[in-house]
Structure formats: C-alpha cells, structure tokens
Amino acid sequence: MTVSDPANNNLSSSDPYTAARLALDRDGFVVLPATLFPSFDLTALRAAATRMTAAARSGTWPYIRTLSKQFPPWPQDASNGIWGVQHLLHPSNPDHVLFAKSYFDAELLKYVAALIQTDEADLTMELYNMLVRPDRDFELRWHRDDIPASASAEEELARLRKPGYHAQWNLALYDDSSLVLVPGSHRRARTDKERAAEPYEPHMPGQITVHLKAGQVAFYNNNILHRGVYDSQKERMTLHGSIGTVAAGEQRARNVLQHGVGEWAKEDDFGELAPDMKEVAQKMRQRLVDLGGKSGDVGFFSKDE
Numbered sequence: 001m002t003v004s005d006p007a008n009n010n011l012s013s014s015d016p017y018t019a020a021r022l023a024l025d026r027d028g029f030v031v032l033p034a035t036l037f038p039s040f041d042l043t044a045l046r047a048a049a050t051r052m053t054a055a056a057r058s059g060t061w062p063y064i065r066t067l068s069k070q071f072p073p074w075p076q077d078a079s080n081g082i083w084g085v086q087h088l089l090h091p092s093n094p095d096h097v098l099f100a101k102s103y104f105d106a107e108l109l110k111y112v113a114a115l116i117q118t119d120e121a122d123l124t125m126e127l128y129n130m131l132v133r134p135d136r137d138f139e140l141r142w143h144r145d146d147i148p149a150s151a152s153a154e155e156e157l158a159r160l161r162k163p164g165y166h167a168q169w170n171l172a173l174y175d176d177s178s179l180v181l182v183p184g185s186h187r188r189a190r191t192d193k194e195r196a197a198e199p200y201e202p203h204m205p206g207q208i209t210v211h212l213k214a215g216q217v218a219f220y221n222n223n224i225l226h227r228g229v230y231d232s233q234k235e236r237m238t239l240h241g242s243i244g245t246v247a248a249g250e251q252r253a254r255n256v257l258q259h260g261v262g263e264w265a266k267e268d269d270f271g272e273l274a275p276d277m278k279e280v281a282q283k284m285r286q287r288l289v290d291l292g293g294k295s296g297d298v299g300f301f302s303k304d305e
C-alpha cells in the first residue's frame, strides 16, 4: 500500500512506516492520513478539547501557554489570552484518560518507534499539550526548538547531526494551517538570507504552510526552521505531542522537563486504560520519571522569550 494524501504529500515507499521515516528524514516533516488512526475518536476528543480550552481561558486550568510568550515558562495568568493548553495527561484533568488513549494509541506508537528507529520497549512518555486559537492574532518567530538563534553555523550543524531521540507531532482536531516551515532546513545550517531575515519574516525562501485536515497527523523535526502563524478567528484545537526514547540524554531532558511534566507524571497511574495500553503507558511514564531523576534541575531553553 502506498500512503497518499492530497495535502503536502511526500510519501514514496510502499511500506508505510519506512515511507514516513524517509519523508521525515528528507523533508523534516511528514503528513499521515487520518485513515491510519481509526481509533482516534474525533468527536469525543473535540468535546474534551473544548472543555479544557474553556477551563484554560477562564483561569480554572492553570497550565497554559500565554500571549505573547513563545517559550516556557509561561505565567499561570490567562488575562492576556492563551495560545496553548498544557498537560492533557495530568491526572487532575477529568478527560485525561481520553487523551491518553490517543497518546498511547498502538498504531501511533508504531509510527513513533519507526520514525526514531527505536524499539517500542524503549519509548519514553514526554509531552502532550494542545495548541489553540489565540485570543488575538499571534505569531511565533522563526526558530528551531532546541538551537538558539545566536548559534554559529558550526554549532547549528553539530546539533543537527546528532539524533533527535524523539518524535513530535500535531494531530489536528479541526483543519489547521498554522505551522509554517522550510522543508529540508533540519539538515543544514541557516543560509545567509535566513540568518539575516526578520524574526517574523512572512516570506522566507522555500517556506511552506503545512495544511492539516481534521484527523491528520503531521510529524516534524523540532529543529527544522519553523514558526506558527495563528488566526484568532479560526478554531484551532491541535494535539501537540512528543515521545522519546531511553537513549536521549540531558539535552532532551531539558526540552521536555522545562514544561513541568516531571512534577506530576509520578501521580498518573493510567489505571482506567485497557490492560494492554495501561501496561505500555505505565512503562513509558516510568522511563520519563527515571529521566527526570537522572537529570536534576534542567533549566529552560529560552526563559525570557
């Protein structure tokens, strides 16, 4: 079977897992069709996402991404508006089991393991957040998630050549065209034009917008040159997840633990999941707890931005 999709189709091989990995390695992103994930219950997920977003906007749910800050830590004050809801798997979220079913979905985990070329037994729980319509139009500057803009070309290349040790994805609950990226830029240092570009340059050479239909999943390399461009008039509820592997070191630990997940992960026993999924979830959660134990205080990528 060849996996195909009208938007951003970049899949070529006949084995869907290999096709996805090749596309991700080559282009830095890959869009997977909703038909691959029949167990995602979009209606139930939308209802839960709507409840969470309402709680976040009203200040009841304290884990939020606030305007106009791009990177963690975010203040727990929703009065200037939000663009994200954090910690969908937190045990105090009444809908955390429903979100957990999509995060630990067996087919999704197979893709993750194939994309990062690791054994499923080594997968590590990381982040599950949601990106939402901001309360006013808002944009993120061009960035790589874990390489500062101040890095030299040599520093960029040295980091980009190291394995990422995780997979990151956007699962759109509504059609979503917010993610803009430069295909292939995860394999090279920035060009002179990219370096000199304005932080919010609207027309970066070679940029594309990733168009997701509801139910589609875009995996992308988080060190690809990318940004978010958000329309406050268009509903957005996009589940934003990442899963890692035990091979990851302190660098990845900072990227994950700076979001505060280490503080509550131990409390979540995923007791309400079906037995097979519960076992997988508990083991993945334990690997995250172990990573936190080894890493100590990891600090933030870019505390003041």
Ligand SMILES: O=C(O)CCC(=O)C(=O)O
Pocket (backbone or CB within 6 Å): 131, 140, 145, 170, 178, 179, 226, 227, 228, 229
């Ligand atoms: O909104 C998006 O899909 C991209 C978010 C992003 O770039 C980030 O969180 O660093």
